[in-house]
């Protein structure tokens with residue numbers, strides 16, 4: 001947890017009077033769940049991403065579980081996922097009884113590498129789940145080709161990617177279905193919450209049943225389901241937040257560009273790569289600092305700048321280390337490992353002032369300078385006899 005020394009935080013949700021008013025409106029209406037706010041939020045979010053159907057969920061993780069169940073994925077099935085992601089991408093596969101198979105990533109975008117995915121496809125593969133790291137779409141054309149050749153669907157864990165675009169088209173429609181999260185670290189939030197988008201009416205129907213106890217009429221339960229509903233208060237907040245999305249993304253893009261301008265050319269540091277003809281969401285601003293990352297991180301925290309490693313790779317987590325040895329789980333992931341050793345995410349939230357952006361960049365430059373100086377001393381000790 002960040003300590004009180006931190007002056008500049010990683011994330012800062014944009015919640016104001018409008019969200020408060022929306023919650024009051026719902027509370028006064030007396031309809032707290034299963035109501036019009038959920039229907040409206042789902043449709044508005046789907047429209048924004050040019051997808052036909054949206055089904056809201058109480059968390060992004062529940063939405064991921066529902067997306068896999070709606071695809072009919074279960075025991076004996078394999079789902080190819082990146083290890084460079086939040087743990088839920090992979091654990092949701094386990095929760096439906098299937099096996100996550102980790103594929104390696106592109107060293108520039110940290111998104112799935114299509115060739116590595118192709119190499120992990122087996123007879124048991126039922127889906128490929130891509131993650132848009134930091135909200136930047138990866139090689140969606142390459143993944144679509146691999147999936148088509150193997151006859152398996154592409155699914156999107158678009159948790160970080162609300163509003164992102166790939167070749168002029170919003171994410172969310174590249175996979176057969178796509179999940180988004182509204183937990184507070186994301187660009188827009190409902191406190192907790194998630195949604196699945198799909199163009200397929202059958203998938204949408206199954207998602208609704210999964211969310212609400214398989215209920216098709218009052219106390220008529222056609223299939224196995226859960227209570228994975230989002231409250232009406234949260235859906236109402238989500239509608240206000242969705243209206244702010246483009247402004248937040250535009251402000252973050254300017255901040256990220258300013259950071260990149262200030263940090264380009266700093267020896268030992270690589271600024272985030274941008275895929276041509278895409279629009280990311282700058283959920284994260286992730287640099288590479290091979291050999292000096294840990295020192296730079298400690299230095300930044302000392303200087304009051306909150307920085308963090310997003311993410312320690314999932315396949316290294318104890319929960320998966322114990323499952324290694326299964327199908328493909330233990331396969332090497334050299335790019336993921338190398339990136340994980342070097343990556344560091346800096347604050348990039350939309351409330352940062354230009355002065356704070358300058359302060360972050362100056363702190364990074366100072367920290368990198370100090371770390372490189374001491375790294376050189378360690379790597380190349382003074383020859384004996386030299387002064």
Ligand SMILES: *Cc1c(COP(=O)(O)O)cnc(C)c1O
Nearest residue numbers: 059060061086088159181182183
């Ligand atoms: C945030 C996130 C999730 C989980 O979403 P929750 O709403 O926190 O359950 C899943 N996958 C990725 C890539 C995420 O960033």
